[in-house]
Amino acid sequence: MLVTAVAGTAGVGKTALAVRWAHRVRDRFPDGQLYVDLHGYGPDRPVAPEDALAGFLRALGVDGGSIPPEPAERAARYRTLLDGRRVLVVLDNAHSAEQVRPLLPGSPTACAVITSRDALAGLVAREGAHRLTLDRLPPADARSLLRQLLGARATAAPAAVDALIERCARLPLALRITAELADRHEALELLDLDGDPYTAVRAVFSWSYQRLDPDVARVFRLFGVLPGHDADAHTLAAMAGTGPRSARHALETLLRAHLVDRIAPGRYQPHDLLRAYAAELAADPGHTAERATALTRLSRYYRAASAAALDAVAPYEKARRPAAPAWDGELPALASPEAARRWLDTERAGLLEATRHGPPELTRFLSDTLWRHLETGGYHDDSVTLHERALVLARESGDRLAEANALRQLSTALNRSGGDLHRAIALLRQALVRYEELGEPELRDASLVNLGNAYASLGDHFEALRQYRLAQEGGAGGWVLHRAALCNSGISLQLLGRYEEAAQAMRTALALCQEHGDRTNEGNILSGLAEVSLQLGEEDRAYEEARRALGLARETGYRLVESHALRVLGQLHERRAEPERALHHHIRAEAIAREVGDPGLIASALNSLAGARAVAGHPRQALREYAESIAVAVGSDHRDLLARAHAGIAEVHAGLGDRDSARAHWRQALTHCEALGLPETDRVRERLAQCGPEPATA
Template sequence: MEFVVLGPAEIRRADGRGEPVTGRLQRVLLGVLLARANQAVPVDVLTEALWGERPDARAGQRLHLHVHRLRGTLGEPDRLSFGPDGYRLRVLPGEVDAERFEARVGEGVDLAGRDPRRAVGVLRQALALWHGVPFAETDVPALGDWAHRLAERRLVAHEALCEAEVACGAYAAVIGELTGLVREHPLRERLHGLLMIALYRSGRQSEALAAYREARETLVEELGLEPGPELRELERRMLAGEPVNVGGEGQPQVAVPAQLPGDVTGFAGREAELAELDGLLSGTGPAVVSAVTGTAGVGKTALAVRWAHRVRERFPDGQLYVDLRGYGPDQPVAPEDALGGFLRGLGLDGAAIPQDTAERAARFRTLVDRRRMLVVLDNARSVEQVRPLLPGSPACFALVTSRDALAGLVAREGAHRVSLERLSRGEARDLLREALGARVAAEPAATDALIERCARLPLALRITAELARSRPASCLADLAHELADQQGSLDLLDADGDPHTAVRAVFSWSYRRLGQDVARVFRLLGLHPGHDTDAYAVAAMAGLGPREARRALTVLLRAHLVDQVSGGRYQPHDLLRAYAAELAAATDGAAAREAALNRLLDFYLSTASAAMDAVTPYESYRRPKVPAWGGEAPPLASHDHALRWLDAERDNLLEIGRHGDAAFTIDMAETIWRYLDIGGYLDELITLSVRELRESRAVGNLLTEAHARGRLGLTLSRLGRDHEEAISHLQQSLTAYEQAGEPELQAIAHNNLGIANVRRGKLSKGLDHFELALARNGPTGPWTLRRAATVNMVVSLKGLGRYEEALGHMENALELCRRHGDETNESNVRAGLAELCALMGRGEQAREQATRALAMARKTGYRGVEGDCLRLLGVLCRERGDHEQALALHQEALTLAHDVGDAGSLIETSNELAATHAAAGHPAAALRLYDEAVALATEADQRKSLADTHAGAAAVHAGLGAHDEARAHWHLALGHYEALDLPQAADVRARLAAAERADGADGADGVERAEPGGEVSR
């Protein structure tokens, strides 16, 4: 039973029928009894509430009559009992909508500071319970106090909701709602503050300040008081252009990336360019893009980083940075890879990142929309590399650096170009003065000569200054002469006096000052195939210990011949790397260079294998046996240490695979593929698998070719694209294993083929493959494979309606997990058990298993299973008529599905949320969700899910009396079910037959009684 007081009073019985409470006296009686639910209410209290302080002599008799009528409305007479102390109304927990409302408001307010996205869903569900004014047209003090308290809590809920929306970055979306609330509650300073923040962080500073002035005028006029300190501080920060945060300082509510590299040292000059960039921020129409262009070594990156640090406080929603490597010896960073890094920085899990470049760009623009963010795109090679990385919101600012003029960016995107010339003589002198102090003033002529020898390039000047500091007894004139001699002895890079010549001369001069071992380390940096590196990898190349390598890197760091980046990693400027490679080719023989590279290959492969042993120890038997690294290796004993090393070296591990022979490439792929799979780095996994496939075919290694095909096919299937190609790879993988006579590998191939077929709705074919996987694996095969194939087989059996059989297999899988202490997969198995129990009508068992699975999933971080549990618990709440709780659970599950990015889970959760909206009397919301699910299922080619969605939409249309639309959806559902040979086809045929027989409203009612989506959408 449910008691509705947040609007016109109503009693909703267990059978779902609602009974309005008519008449003022009946509403007052019910209200007073509910206000003191489960307590005895004396007769005189009730009579006074009904008829005032002076009831007539027949008040007791009339009260008895009204109690009798209320018992009839309740439908359960024993709910309202009479005893010596008065009348008592028995109310169970959660039966009063006001009680559920207050509980949800408390939960939402608590979540707002920790998880604003979930808070939004909870608070919107709370506010959706309101349908009018509680206890309207009553003048009973007790009910008036209750109504006033509820109205205050409603306002608190609105404030918390708007605060959470702003914290999630939905500034523009909440401005209209806040404007209405401010108009309705003009003395509520918190609402004024939230409106100011939303306007300000939408880039509407002048409107935010106008909102403050309006708030002040209202408060002064109505109360004779100035705004409080919070509003005044907001105005001050906005006038100063400082960031404003929701919920106080130090509480960022969404992912706020801070990816800028450290501020540069030894920076001098560039005041005009810095002021020019500042001016772009303060204009009435802020530039979305600014391009800093200029020659190599002119200080583009230094200027961009210095300015970014100078203005970072004006971008409170975060700063994104990527080195696009446009002109180094590495391959330039592909736009899709840069977008992947940005999306991870913005809080997306790997599996939630789209695969298509255009989709990634669209997702990126959505996440930064209306957020005040700075995006620095450093060292770009071309307009095409930059364009997908540009935000679409004018609240963001993109700063691009490139040697290219980026004319297309200026013409099409309206970029403002800042052309960076070489330093002026005065600026160059300032740079040297900061580094060398009085020596500059003592030798002005020599200083000028050094400036000209360095072509007024900051990079060359900083290296020269460090050389001068290292020789305090030498005069600057001697250094200038040495540099002139060295410059003349080098081959010119450009016959027209390109400034690169000066840089190369300075490099050479600085290099000659290095000791033998340090000079060799510098040359080896030019051979490293990756971008940045650590002391362990440098030690491997050089044949040194990490301590000696670290000392050499420290010398290079002091000489400005290498830069230090985060996490104890090092990288040279791309010009320095090119110069180091040139020196290595000229100084070290081919055999020495090859030996250094081979040591690096051995180090990376061995260390990657050790890291994988720590991350996935249960799969060590499937990885290649590689020799242990003979030197000192990084600490990888724990799971966290190993995972951090893999994350840091991921790009290098992929790049190094292109530089070894076929055997090395294959071993690396076989070693790290599972890390990429777990982390959701699916683009990288496809690249790795294609490379392994190519090398395996080249050397005729049929087994590793089959491994590569299996991973490639499964990854393509997981991405929901190229299904025919995916099945082809998987089938060829199976054929190779059969020819090789490898039962365990055949089991893996059958399991993979089963997964791919189930994803397309071919449940019987998938079941055949899972049964073959179990048969090939046998009772003595790896338990992990037996558990995986068993759980996957249950998915097919469940879809085919074979519940008892599925239940037995799932219990076997549960026993395997418990025996081996595998809590992660135990949560998945328990979630599957819960769903089976629900399908079999065992609601309490289903709820118990789902609750346990949810706790385990949250403990082990298994977010996909967490979403499955929330979805099922929502279904169970819907089936017992608790629509508000079901909506809240399904909304939370849908948020998780979006975060994880699994297409199947997203479609299924959308269907369940739609069915719950339909059951709660919100058909329009249900149909919108079904439309979205149809689009998702069509795009991902999830045919069974598509059929389920059409069946759910048909039921809602039928309930609305839209019979033509209902028939159309049922016919579409039937076509898919029949094509897949699924048992749900029989149910849809029956519904279509009933619809055809129906004539008018009676037939429509008969169809309407079917639950939207029915069993097929569960």
């Protein structure tokens, strides 16, 4: 592994050098490039190594549900994925050696380039990094740069150019900004620099800032208030109390003045030095009221826009979400699920950062609103962080209802993330106590359904059914809660082999969806019914239900259901001796499961895909996919899926004539099946017996 550390003062051009070099040598790294801005310096906290690793793992194709929770495990998975690959890793704006050390690839075929204001002596000493120190531009190069920027004016006034170069401390960033001001002769007469480069840079910034119209200057100051790193016109318009058109004009003016950069279409971000300067301006006592008003408006905007986005993504849950505050400004176009998801993905970091120091009502609102998007998007770290913050704030304020809600949401995040399911169950039981004390029967019954889901994830479907029954007996949640309990009961009944009961529960739930126009969950239930019909031998009915489920899933953007419906269609094609068509559906189902990031869905899809591989005559690939399913199931404590993966591996080994390996996996499958009371128990016991007795030992 080749490591190069590019060090130098702020504004000297470290990032520009690294990024330009990375573009020039792209063909040397055919397996790709990874980039992260570690925000090591500036008003924001540096990016934690574990968060950067999560981003890299996603970029390398790891779904959200399979990202290990522990930093050391993430680093190990990252290095394993890069082993043997020719990849360039750019770690920009690092704060320290400790921040970047877990992000180094480790493979001799990979290369890492790090930029930092720090000399990173630890990396040079321990990792053998080559350090390249960038000094400020030599006078000749600075003159050349100004000639490029100013043309004939620079040639005509060499003395003025030299004075300007020294006042800019020979920093490229300052020189580029000052070139915009070259027609202002007073720029050459300002400030005794006293040998302090940052004083020089601040002076240059002030020259550019003082030229701005008041409305544009205010937008620049708002970057010093913004919780996230970048923003669009709608966000800054909300903070400024103007319209997006006005904010967009201000941003384009700032862009021409080199005070912000356009980092993506419609999104802007200042250099960290400029961000720090904007924060200094915003913190001035003369702007105290402006700062407070901007943060208040931002909180209201984030709540209004998040609510509108979730109304488009999950309209069937609107009644269960908190009401958004009235908003007098313009919101982005969020009417379609696709546009809403794009906005939520783009703004996710800013929304989460706003909860770090924002008002408690914002954190509580986002905890109760964003959970669905964070869950389906596989952003499990963010989900746990958000709900943990909501829980702390609720306990600090003594708000017991907010505490109960945060407990419930946090437990759901832990369940979906494949985290500590036993902790999730404990949190839900605390929430149940709070709801009972507060007289909130509907929220209590919703928690019972969530509790059933947690037990189902553990593979304890008997206890899951008990919780679903208690939720239905409570009767406080109306048709929505009744539908959820029936649907989930049907899934557990099916997994216990009680197919007729499962079909009855699901058909009752389906009728509720059709009566109330809930097309999203209609697709969900049809997908479950298709699997039950298949197990009952009703192939034509199963095919029709799966096709209808797939159409509804794609119509409503319900990716989890799309994956499940494709998996059922794959199983149907297996029954019809169409292995290639079966594989096609299973491969697509597995890919979508990874995109969703639900570990239970991923393990199920991998089990089905591996089974189809074996039938199609690819046993070695089947073994690899079963092994991955085991890793996901163990990491998320899905014991029933673990049992089925071991049974699948045993079948493959038996087909290959490896009776010892088959026997070992049948035995593990039997242990889990017996403990959970799964319907496969008798068949697994029979297959184990067919392997014969254990070989004798000497």
